[in-house]
Amino acid sequence: RAILAAANAAIISITCGLSPAPAADRKFTVALIPGLTTDTFYTTMRRGAQIAADALGVELVFQGAPDFNPVLQVPVLDAVIARKPDAILIAPTDVTQLVEPLRKADDTGIPVITVDTFIGTGMYQIGSGNADFPLSSIASDNVLGGRMAARALADAIGGEGAVFVANNKPGISTTDQREEGFKTELAAHYPKVVVLETQFNENDANKAASQLQGVLARHPELKGVFGGNHFSALGAANGVQQAGKSGAVKVVAFDAPSGVVDDIDRGLIDVAIAQHPAEIGYYGVMSAYAHLTGQSIPVSIGTGFTVINKSNVHDPSIAKYIYAD
Numbered sequence: 001r002a003i004l005a006a007a008n009a010a011i012i013s014i015t016c017g018l019s020p021a022p023a024a025d026r027k028f029t030v031a032l033i034p035g036l037t038t039d040t041f042y043t044t045m046r047r048g049a050q051i052a053a054d055a056l057g058v059e060l061v062f063q064g065a066p067d068f069n070p071v072l073q074v075p076v077l078d079a080v081i082a083r084k085p086d087a088i089l090i091a092p093t094d095v096t097q098l099v100e101p102l103r104k105a106d107d108t109g110i111p112v113i114t115v116d117t118f119i120g121t122g123m124y125q126i127g128s129g130n131a132d133f134p135l136s137s138i139a140s141d142n143v144l145g146g147r148m149a150a151r152a153l154a155d156a157i158g159g160e161g162a163v164f165v166a167n168n169k170p171g172i173s174t175t176d177q178r179e180e181g182f183k184t185e186l187a188a189h190y191p192k193v194v195v196l197e198t199q200f201n202e203n204d205a206n207k208a209a210s211q212l213q214g215v216l217a218r219h220p221e222l223k224g225v226f227g228g229n230h231f232s233a234l235g236a237a238n239g240v241q242q243a244g245k246s247g248a249v250k251v252v253a254f255d256a257p258s259g260v261v262d263d264i265d266r267g268l269i270d271v272a273i274a275q276h277p278a279e280i281g282y283y284g285v286m287s288a289y290a291h292l293t294g295q296s297i298p299v300s301i302g303t304g305f306t307v308i309n310k311s312n313v314h315d316p317s318i319a320k321y322i323y324a325d
């Protein structure tokens, strides 16, 4: 009993000795600037961000452009900076073109955290002074995701044959890294898979569909395609269907909007690599709040993937990874 009492006293004194986390003395405003407003990847990210904001009493502002385009995103960023939020979370639409516009935010004392995409090399706070000023990058490991897609596609085609990447456009950290991971994995482990030239669709699913048919016309031996993001994947799958090649040309998709899930059901898409955008938004707001209340934050937070295929697409445990429309 005496020993127990002593132990309890020790616990109480340890508990009392901890300094409480500094409470925010005012309501913070955090701005979330997505790559584009109408993509369910980003609306799902917004949902996660809002959950964290509600829990913390933070005001979340969601402001973005209707297309994934730095020319449209920079004026949105300028308008957000003029409103002087306490922190900016942004998915920069270009690795270089957003550096100087974001430096303006940093120069005026607004902390910047990148979500999904990054600027420069994505290595922040390393003292280089060159695009390393954001406090943190919160994102999927896109090289790994590309490697996962390569394995899934190579397995789907029996380890040999011609494939290509349907991708957005060069200069975007995420989709560039997916393509890099995809090619590296195939080169290392699948010597009988031939990778044809990448087709860039500028986030236009219709263009991705006609490009698929163009590749098929030039390479009737085509066995598979990796759609490097939501629109590239849906477009490529449509292209395969329109060409009457469903099942003969395998499709691996990055992202998991409901359209991709439907295509898995219909047998048009074999595998989807779902990102966890709600997690990205949640930890984005949490990290901004931690920084604003004097805590140090990780320079990089990696969120995971969920692999979806016919065998698990209707599993209730998968539902939370389907992007919300």
Ligand code: T6T
Residues within 6 Å of the ligand: 035, 039, 041, 042, 116, 117, 174, 175, 228, 229, 230, 231, 254, 255, 275
């Ligand atoms: O794949 C996501 C995102 O990760 C990428 O940066 C841009 O495209 C998406 O938003 C899907 O459309």
